Amino acid sequence: MQYEAIVMGVSAGGLLALSNILEALPAGFELPVIITQHRAKDERALLEELLQLKCRLRVKEADEKERIAGGVVYMAPAGYHLLVEKDRSFSLSCDPLVNYSRPSIDVLFETAAEAYEDRLIGIILTGANKDGAAGIATIRHRGGMTIAQDPAEAQFPVMPQAAIATGSVQHIFTLDEIKKTLSGIGEKTNSL
């Protein structure tokens, strides 16, 4: 198996884009999908519940020290940064906002890149700020695959544009192309 995990970063316009992608993941999908979506700090499980309605895989908030399992969609909890540890578990932090955000996409991407190195796929979707750009560069630097949603299609193009501007994005894809790529990777892992 070439890849071990997928991280996604998304901000404004995220619910639609995420529903669209998660809906397409097949039931036997084997990789963990770890998502930082910017969200209000006191919102508790609403986002997970909404996305679960669309998704065949289990969708849950990432728990502190939880072992990361394949075929599960994990969301960063409101008000906390989500970090990936080298032993494939999560930790959380209340450190200061990064790019005006907590959870911050950069924090997830940079720690995941450190843990998974070249076995990671990083995807930046719609959003109105620049969080995730540094993270996508780190993933690429470590040899992982990097994808940004086509800004022409994104509801808010600023975030994918900022990622692309780092020069570290390998693929600029529409949501349909992202779905095809992910399902393809899912199938490949199924056959192994």
Next chain:
Amino acid sequence: MPDMKEIRELLESIRFMYGYDFTEYAEASIKRRIDYFMGLHKIYSLKALGKLLLRDEAVFEQFIQEVTVNVTEMFRDPAFYKSLRKHVVERLATYPFIKVWIAGSSTGEEVYSVAILLKEEGLLQRSVIYATDINQRALQTAREGVYKVDQMKTYTANYQKSGGKNTFSDYYVSKYNAVLLDKSLRENIVFSVHNLAIDKSFNEFQLILCRNVLIYFNQDLQNKVINLFYESLCPFGFLGLGNKESLLFTDRRRQFEEVDKKERIFMKAG
């Protein structure tokens, strides 16, 4: 970017040299903080940082102050305070003398929140709140009780949602861009240095709060600290954790009862 093995070596030598033990901290966060410190001080390699820290105690002092500070706010997670009022206050009121430990009190916002709550419930006069942290500079801020005025809007909203009984502005005076919290709140607070990773129990408490501190520790250290809290609580004493923290991975999980599952309030079984 420094790798984890080098970081571990650095943490080991810090422990050896200064007695501060970060070897059981969650790696990804401590590494991010070290990276941040290096960026801030334009230190470009972990080797250089190591040399500097081990040679120069003043730099080390600065390192400790900057790497261990936690962000907090007044009445953070208002529902937690609401639950304290609802589930814990009545039990506390049965004690003639109430001792509260706020472990990892950082810059003190939470300490004053608890003091306000106890005051409104008529318990502050017979309470002592021990506020401890590893970080002396944060403790000093806590002792002074001076905060930025631009936070007050959030804090006021939190206070109201937490079931506060008065007007929040009764508890501070503002001057220029700062607010000074009501000094009378401080009369029953003791601020002191305590390092959860190495220091022992120092009293027996009816209530211990340690919120959003355990998330920075690995499971072994979490387990040790929960043991420390267990030993420091009186029978039927209460423990409040951050709302993403749990006792799930600790040896003592069966010796605590859940008082409020969602708000992470537990009671030591008698």
